[in-house]
Structures are given as C-alpha cells and as structure tokens.
Amino acid sequence: MTENRIIYRWKYSRFRMIFSGLLITVCGLSFGQSTSKQITAKLITDNIVLDGLMDETIWQTAEVAGNFQQFFPSDQVEAQYTTEVRVLYSETHLYVGIYAEKAPGDYVVSTLKRDFGALTNDNISLLFDTFSDGTTAYFFGVTPYGVLREGLVSEGGAAFNNTWDIKWQAEASRYDDHFVIEVAIPFTSLKFPEGTSTWRFRPCRWNNQSNQQDSWVKVPQQQLLSSLADMGELIFEKPLGESRMPIALIPYINILADKNYGLDESDTQFKTGGDAKISIGNGMNLDLTLNPDFSNVEVDDIFTNLTRFEVRLPEKRQFFIDNSDLFENFGNTFNEAKPFFSRRIGLARNAEGNLIQNDIIGGVRLSGKLNKDWRLGVLNIQTAKDEANEIASNNNMMLALQRKVGARSNIGVFWVNRQVMGDEGYITPEDNFNRVIGADYNLASEDNNWNGKFYLHKSFQPGDNTGNFSSQATVTYNPRKWRITEDLVYIDQDFTADLGFVPRTDVLKWGNGIQHIFYPENGIINTHAPRLLTIVYWRPSLDYKKTDHRYTGSWEFAFRDQATAEFSFTNNYIFLTAPFDPSRTSGAIPLPGDQGYTFNQASIEYTSNNTSVFTYGANATIGQFFNGNITALGAQFGFRVQPKAQFSLRLDYNGIRLPDPYADANIFFATFRSDITFSKSLFWNTLVQYSNRQENLGINSRLQWRFAPLSDLFLVYNDNYFTETFAPRFRSINLKLTYWLNI
Template sequence: MLRIFIFFWVNFIFCSAVFAQSSWPMNVPNSTKGIVLDGDLNEVQWQQAKKFELKYVTSPFENTEPPVVTIVRMFEDGKTLFVSFEAKDPDISQLRTFYRDRDKVWSHDLVGLKLDPFNDSRIAYEFFVNPFGVQADAVENEMTGNESDNWDAVWRSAAKILDDGYQVEIAIPLQIMNFEESKNVKTWGAEFVRFYPRQDRLRISNIPKDRNNSCTLCQLGEISGFKNSKQGKSLTFVPTLVLGKGRNRDIYDTGDWENGNNQEVGLDVKWGITPEVSLQATLNPDFSQVESDVAQLSINNTFALYFDEKRPFFLENSNYFTSNFDLVHTRNMNAPDYGVKVTGRVDQHTFGLFVANDENTSFIVPGNLGSSIAQLDQESINVAARYRHDLSDKLSLGWTSTLRDADSYHNYVNGLDVKYQISDKDVFAAQLLSSDTQYPIELYKEFCDNQCSDRNDLNETALRLQKEGSFSDKAYRLAYYHEERDWFTEAIYESVGEGFRRDLGFGTRVDRNRMILGGGYNWYSDHSWWQRVRVSGDWDISHNDANEILEKEAEIYLSIHGNYQSYFELGQLQRESVGLRHDPSLLSVQNNTTLFTENQSSMYFESRPVSYLYFSLSASYGDQIDFDNNRLGKQLALSPIVTLDVGSHLQLSLRHTYKKLDIQTDNLFTANLTDIRITYQFDQRQFLRFILIGADIQRNQDLYINYDVDKEYKSLGTQLLYSYKLNPLTKFFVGYSDSAEQYELIQRLTKNEQSVFMKFSYAWMN
C-alpha cells in the first residue's frame, strides 16, 4: 500500500509540473531601451529579459527530453515584442539550413513562436527564422484546422551561426496583429518552438502536448504583460509600377503575331483603423502570376481543376472568410480594377467584408458527373461578408454571404454555420446555406455538342445552365469528429441541391448527397525506427436528389512514420461509380448510366535522408473509368518529386506526372507532365529562378469511339524571373516567359506567346 501511495504522489507531482506550465502565465518584462538586431545577445536588455528553456519534444515523440538545449528570452517595449533564441547544437556541420525565399524554409532548422493575442484559441500568428535569417510566417486557424503561410507581415529578425549552435533575434511590431487595446495587463496565448531536423524532425517546445486533446491552440501556454502597449493606427501606402510587353498568335490560323503593351500604375493601402479592425484597399492592381502554378494534368477528368490563390490583396486576412464549405475562392476573379477589404475582431465578434469588381466574369457550372467553366464578357461586382460570434470558448456561430452580380447574371449565397467543441476530444460542426442564381438566357448554347437544334445536342453543363429566370436551392453539412491519442473517428453528411450555386467559391458538384463514416487507430513508439503506425479508412455513399446512386466507396490505409523523416502509406480502394450518361440530354442516372466497379491499389513514400535531398513517390494502379468512351480500363499513375540542394544557394526541383490508361491489351493514352525549377538564392532577399513545364500526350485514335482526338499533343512553357524583396511589400520583379504548342497538324513545337515584364512596389509605412 505504501508503494502505491508513493507511486501515486510521485506521478501526481510529475504530471503537475509537466502540465502546469501551460496554465501559469509567464511575465514579459518591459524595457524602454531598444536593441540592435544583429544576432548577438550582448545587450543588457537580454540579460534582464524573461528566460526559459524548451524542454519537451512534442513530435514525433510524446513530451520526451530534447537532445539539444534551446534557451529563449523575451521582453517588450510597448510597441514591439523582442524574442531571442540560443539554439545549441553539438555538431553545427549537420545544420539543415539554406538560403531560400521567404516561407520556403519549413523543412529547415528553425526557431520561432506562435501568438494568440486574443487568447481565445481561435487564430494564432506564427513567426519563424532559420539560421541564415530567412523568415517564415503563417496563420493557424483552429476553426477550420488550416495552417497557411500565405499571410505575410513586416517584422525584423537577425541570425548568427556560432561554433556551438546559432542565435536568432526577432522583433515583432505589435501593430501587425489585431488585439484588444487597454491599459490593463494583457494575457496572450503563446508557444515557443524549435524544429531540429536530423534523423527525425524533432519539434521542441516550452509546453507539453496532450495527444488526447484534439484542439491544438487550446494547449498554448500564456504570457502576460503589454500593459502600456498600443497598436496605433498604422497606415501603409504601397504604390506599384508594372511595365510589360508581349505578343501572341493563333498558330492554326495566319500565324501572325499580335503585339501588346502593359503599362500600369497602381496603389495598395493598409490602414489599422483601430487595434482590432484593419482595412486593405487596392486600385488598378496588377494580378499577373509571378509565382507560377504547379502544373496539373487534366486528361480523363470531368471536373474543374483547383488552383491556389497567390495574389497578395486576396491573401491578406483570407482566414477571416473561411467556413466548412469553400464559399470564397478568389481565383474566380480574374481582372479587378479595385478592391476593398475590412477585417477585425472586437470582443467576441469577428468579421470580414470585401468588395471587388471583375472586368470579365467566369464561374464554375457544377454537376454531379462533371463541371465546366463559363465566361461572360460582362463586368461583375463581387462581395463577400463573414461574421462569427463566439458565445463561449467552445461554441461559435457564424454567418456568410457572397454576391456576384452582372448585367444578366447573379449569384447570391447566404448561410449559417456553427462549431461546438463538445469536449477536448469531440467536435460538432454544421452549416446551412441557400442560394439564388440567374444565368443569361442564351448562355447554355455555348456548351451544346452541336448547334442546340434539338434536345439531343444538350449535355449536363448545358442542361444545368438552361434555366428561365432566377432559381434557388439549399445545401447543408453536418460533421462530428472524435480524436484522441490512440484512435479517431468521423461522421459527415453533406447535401448540395441541384439548384444550389456558390459561384464565388469553389463548388464543382451539385445534385449530390454524400455520407462519410471513417476512423483509424494509432500505435506510437519513442524508441524504435518507427514513431507512429496508423490504420485508417472510411466508407462513403453518394446519391443525387432523386435518390439514384452516384458512387459507393470503401478504402483502407496503412501508414508508417519512420526514421530519416520518412513516411510510407499503402492503400486499397473499392468503388462503385457511374460513368457517362448514355443519353446526355437527360440528367437522370438510373437506366441512363453504367455502374462500374473499380479496384485500385496505391502507395506513397517520402523521405529526407540527408539535409540536401528530398524525394517522394505517389503511385497507383487499378481500374479506372475511361470517361471519354464510357468503359473500364486499367490505369498506372506515377508522380515522383525530387528536390536537390546544391550548396547553400542553389536548388534543383523536379516534379513529374505519368499516366497510362489501357483498354484490355491496347493503350488508350500515355500522358507525361514535367515541371522543372532551378533557383539560385543569392541571400535572404533575392533569387533568380528558371521554370520549364512540358507536357506530352499520346493517344490511340482508333480506340476513341465517340469523337476524334489528336494523336499527339505537346506543350512547353518557360519562365526566367529575378526577384528582390526588401520586405513582403517592397519588391522588384523582372522576367521573361513564353509558351509553345504542337498538335497533330503542327509538326514541331511552335511558340504562341512571349512576354517580358517588370513590377516594382515600395511600401511607405507609418
């Protein structure tokens, strides 16, 4: 009995010491004297700062003792939070650090912190620096579970590599974050983190992580201070100048070049109206794609492809507009002349509003077996509004409205959503939406298979567009998640009515009701070549509004996290899915489609065995519907990625996609897509990059029974870009790009577009 008593109290004292730190705020000292950011920690302010150590490896292990020492110091001066890191290392020759562009260093040695200025476990700002001083910042949104480095703020840092490790100084202006301004001591959520990638990528923290708690931001520690801190009404003007010249031609017509010039002056404005509310505005913006999209193959695919938003104005505070359904996907707006956005958080109220025009209007026409892109030569007004009220730490209610309006077209969406953190392990989320839409009367004719002379010329897209006057419908989503240390489960039901549209968002499917049941089990090890083994899977079934089956799917996966930052996954899928409609002029599915049974095996592997090499391979083989000819074939798909760092400055990246679909013993098509990127990063601010993207598709014309196809298609695009960034707002770009195509009638790759461009922006900040 005495042994049991002693054992109980020893464990109680240990657990109290481990988990108490997350509930005891650490005081942040105030100092009115500034420091010089140079990577040295000689100033007296650092000696008087709050000092503590990172003592817990929270991933991939479970709160174990770290193999290296990391000392953190912090203080504030009323306007800026200063944080320093002493990252000790027994062998600095093993540092995994390179000169890279901002936000491209997440796999490196890093030190940094998370801050939740409202201390409500909703949103946290992240600030990280590698040993060469390259910055990375991000926003983590607990409401959606997303972590995005699209957010860019202006803050300062410096780093210095020593014989026994490296040191980093960080200065974060308080004005770049929203927080409640008052004369009282403020308590913020905070966590201080070091990433130590060697054989394993260790995440070292000042607080332990409870794997039985599914809420990440709920487990932040607390820091207190900032009594006299004021955010101020910060004001930033960013004028931009764009100069460009290009030419293009139709290589199947005359082949004559048509020249064009682009000379634009624009202005971006950022204003901190109050400490909690900010405004962003843009006039005559240039939204050209300096950051090229990752190439994607669209062959044998019936739904529109998704591309990430990369334009600064739309990325700024984009997390304010997120919800369960993707209602705001701003890549739908192609050529705005202006935009205005207001975002903020006041007490328990979070809100966002943006307005922008678009010279040409494009939107997705969704269906249940495919989707298309429609374009109108009409200017539209685009509006998104989002409001969330946090009734408590566990319960939040939200409202979202979007609007797209042109001369003969509109789409209005309104909806209510709720998230309830039932317990540390259980979450319930729901969203209910309604829409009202009107299409131009004659728009459907652009999608007819022939001349729309009779109903037999119609297809799903034309039928979805062929509506008189305005029409409306509803969509809703119910989701329950349970997650704890060893196992997890989820149950989701989503219904999207035939007439529901979310044209400002990314919605490719309607007339579809889907149920998902899934879960998995985890095994952990802190003393083996593997750290986690997981078995997971789900079952789902989809019907249209007429209760006709569209798809039934079951899949299971075995995954292993191991040494050398490796991850391995095996999967098996069985799916019953309908193919094309036999009579495309009818939207019915039963007795109008063939229900195919597909069995597919998949494999994924990735590893970073040494600091300068990363590789991954995604592979699958099995049954695949041939959507062009409505039959079942066998498909092999391979997607390798290799990244090689040569020295501290040069990076070579190769991404390839290979798809091969066979019909019985004959090959229907073979498709190759290659994306090569070579980047030389001179220092933290400037790089030179060359991109080459090439596609090669070979088809067997004899096997295409529904329509004629080209036997061969090739394309090649290149871009050469020089970039200099003084900070995220003050930037200079100059570059050249071109593209070429080859079809069956064009015997060699022929250029059809060429352009040179320059962009300069400079930020005046007050």
C-alpha cells in the first residue's frame, strides 16, 4: 500500500467522521421561530390618495412600528433618527405609510431609475415573509424621491434578486429634516396562503446621509441586514382571502440590424414573441415563453481569468429569474459543482468546438409554494436545431421539490435532464443525453448562527452509470465575534452536468476558515477581523496526490464612514498535470506539466465610502506566480450628479513575468459606465469596455423609455472595434417594444 493511499484512508475516515458528526449535530439546530415585535394592519374602506403626504385621517388611527434599532455602525443602540411605519389594508391593496426624520442637508441619491442600489441611495425597504417560513420573502424599497425597487429574497436572506418585477406604486415628499412615503401594493402582486392573518415583516432603513442603517427588529451586525431570521409580525384584523394574481401577457416586437465587418456580412431581422404569467393557486406561478429575445439584457463585464478553470457569470435574463433559487441553489456552496446553471441554455458548441448562441424556441416554468412547507419547480426549455453548425435541438428540463424542515432549514431533491431531440447524423451516441439527480439538505438555524449544506448528486450518461458522484458537507458557525467554516467536497472524475457549472472534477477538497471579529468602541474603525483560510485539493485518480493548496492570512477593516480595506498574504501550491500557459499568449511555450509550483502573493484592497458624491477604490497584488512573478493593479473611480447621473471608470492591469523561454504578458482592460436618468421613466445607460487581450473595444448603449407600468421601449446600440487598426468589427442596433398587459 502506497504512502498516499494510507494518507488518503486516514483523510477519508476523518471525512466520514466529520460529515456524520456535523450532520447529526446540525439536524437539531432548527427550532420554532420567535418574533420580538408586532404591528396590526387596520382594515379600511376609505380611499387612500397616493401623494406622499399621508394626510388622510385614517393614517392617524393606524398602529405605529417605531423604536428602530441601529444595525450600522452599532447594533447595540437605538436609531439616531426616528422612523415610523404604519400599515393599512383594503380588500385589494396593502398600504404602508412611512415618516422618517433625517439630518438637515442633501439626500444621498444616485439615480431615478427603478431597482436602485441600497448603498448609494437613502431608502426605506420592506420585507414581507408572506408564508412565514424564514427562507423566502418579497422586498420593496422606496427612496425619498419616490424611486422604486422590488425583488425576491431567498436562502434565508443570503440571496437578494432585484430583477423580479411586479406592479405597485409609491409616492414621496421631501423636506429638509424629514421625508414621507406612501406605498400601495396590490394583493394581486403577492403570493400568500388563503385565510392567513399573519405575515413575518420587517422594515429597514438605509440612512446613507448619516452613514447609518436601521431596522425595526434588531439584527446582529455579523448577519446580513436582509436576514430573515430576525423579523417582526404583521397581523391583519381580518384574515386575507385567496391570492389572485391576474394573467399577464407580455408580447414584444424587435427589429434588429447588424453587420459583421470581419466576414463582410449584414443581416436584418424582425422578431416577435412574448411571455405569459399565470397564477396557479395561492402560491404557484406558471410562466410561458415563446421565441424569447434577450437583446435588451446588459452585456457581461469583461474580466481577467488567470486560473485554469471557468468562471461563473450571473444570470440576467428575466425569464429565468423568478424563483431562480429553487433551481440554481442545488449543489456546491462555493460554486464548484452546480447541477443546474440556467446560462447553459441558449448556448451550444459548433462543429469546431466554439461556443455560440443557440436559439430558444420556447419554454415553460411552474414554480412556487404548494403550501407553507413545500415548494415545487418545473422548468422545460426547447432549443432550436442549427444544421449549419451541427447543433441538434435539445430539450432541457429540471424538476425540483423542496420541503421545509424545522424553523428555517429545508431538504430538496431534483432531476436535471438534457435530451437530444431527433436523430441527427452528427450527434454521437454519448451525446444523446445527460441526467443528474440528487438531494440537498440546507441548514439555517433559528438565529442564523449556524448555516450549512449537505448534498449527494449523481450523473448519468449513455453507457456511463457507475460512480459519477458529487458531494459536499459544509457548516459555518457565525456568532457575534466568530465565523468558523468547515468544508468537505468530493467530485468524481466522471461526474458530468451538461446544464450545470462544474469547473473541475476528480477532486477531494478540505477547506477550513476561522475569523475573529473585533468591535472597537471608539475611533474610525467600526470592525476589524483577522482570518485564516486553508484549502487543499487532492486528485483521487492520481492516488490522491495533492494538486492544489491555498493558505491565506488576511485582515479586514470596516470603517464607520462605510469604507472598507483588506490586507492578505497567500501561499499557493499548484501541481500541473498537463502543460499550461498562465500568460495565455498565442504560440507561447507552456509551463511543463507533471510538476508542482509553490508561490507567495501579498494583496491590499481599499474602497471608499460609496455614499459620497466622489468615490474611489484601489487594489494591488504583488509576488510570485508559478515560476515567475506577477504585479496586478486596479483602480476605480465614481462620480454622481445627484439625482440624475452617475459615472464610473475601472482600470485593471496584470503584468506577468516568467523566465525564458516562457512568455510574459501585459493584460489591461478598462470599463467606463454612465447611467443617466432623465426622469423616472426615461433612462440612458452606456457601457464601454476595452481589452488588449481580446483586442477589442466594445460599446453597449441602451435608451429605455418606460411608457407604462412594466412596459418598455428599448433602443440598443452595440459597436465593437479591432483595437490594433481601430477598424469596426461588429455593429448592431435594435428597437424593441414590450408591453405588460393584465387580463
């Protein structure tokens, strides 16, 4: 028996012991939830004029949710400035009235566009856990300028998605020392159990003018302000009836003209299609899409990837957003093995192996809550056949079922299936289908101090049904002064998820992290926290040879003015099993494989207070890189013209120096953004990106007119240039009209 095998058996025994011990320990950590504050919503028959004045007499009879607690900079004191929230409701609407005092002077506001950022805008946000499960919730936010944002909270508050849209209204009035907001949310825009008389509820406030964040119910500062563990209770005088969302039809028309200058090809297209949203019962939504078009979705940011592995990018397409956590959150906590990743749908590899766009014919998604304890998700998308590029039509399906356990934990099972449709001659038998099944246990204790995930997944391919497992056991303990994480991962070398995100297989990983948080009583530093992190990877197929490690010591600082800083030192080890060129220079000699490389790096990062009109940040990494050296520098600058315009510039440089005969590299990219809001309904966003590695200058400019609630006219211009000759590469312009119709 080899030494590596002996070491592995010892490690695997510890893996099983720790996995079993953690599972037994944490399964009992979820108890019944408690609520520390209550407010009663008064049933009314009077009309509320939504004008941001709250001058109707009925408002004065409503109960007041006051006595807010500060969250930042300290969670040990009451809020400095008074915030009062009143709630009324009729048979059709939920009304919220807000009175908020402030320091004299200018408000902090960066935009008039919907779905603003909380850290750069004074605002009040409302969390509604309508099923009282402590896991998912709706949120609604309003600035003193009456700008709206809404979205979905999932994973107990850890995930925050503001791309979800529904119809609701709010108006605000501003004064030198306070502001007033009136909100009207139709019950038809929400899902809730029939006959319910209580929701879990919490308003919170970003008072960025004074660098403070407040909450009606106290939230410990080591948690997120969006945490659903700490909530109050909203009590309705009369139980609510059925949740009756209207059917929504969202057709679109798109005219697109483009030219590929490299191939000297032009094209003009006229596309139509649309979506439909249908309410099923009190908690389920049926979403349909036909010939979807995502031309108005913002392009991805460019970035430098110096690793050997793929990077996961966020989903921005609206159809895949609603209840996305029900589909996307299965699998590895740290994005090392996700069985489903919606961005895979609509992309395919052509005969040359290049990734290209693959049209979506249509799809259906049924998702939501069956009741308080059960959630169901069914997604089915059909992609088109592309004979010219030897791409077959595929049916892409996922079924997910989730059961609440205890106060805030849950167990979920799923089935993912990609199936070739038809009998195309260019499709090999092993590509006919890919299937993944699995089960996840997601831990979230009542006080949110314990979080974790335990899962086991298995994939199936034609003629390959043995092994193919992916698994993880991870737990984080996060009391007030500590954050301790233990992470164990195993991914078989044959585990395959065609619709998932699996950057590396053949992995046994062990990660450990410990961080201590200090809370100074005085000075400019609000908290500071040293951290030690160790991550080690072994390759089972190589007799459990260690192939990677990363040992990091860091110190994080959060300042009272909301600026942040971090210092870190990392010792890296990478065993290359195959030749690899970290400079990614065409024609360069790669570093030899079957060899290990140890190198050290030091990093520093600083970000200024984002609430200031002028913001800035910088980061630097210096040290060794494989058998050479690296210097990585970055800077970002932002400027706001309140409340209608904001501009930002980001610069990044990576200088790689390797000894002869290996290649050096100077990698530079720059990103410029401008966001101009002419009004609450007319917006102009421009993104300019330059990359010397891609030899490309790209421009994406979008003019959006919201002419009716959730109905838009987009004019989108894309332009790309070769940077060596500054000649045009690709250019397009499209005009897209969408209209939201409730029936």
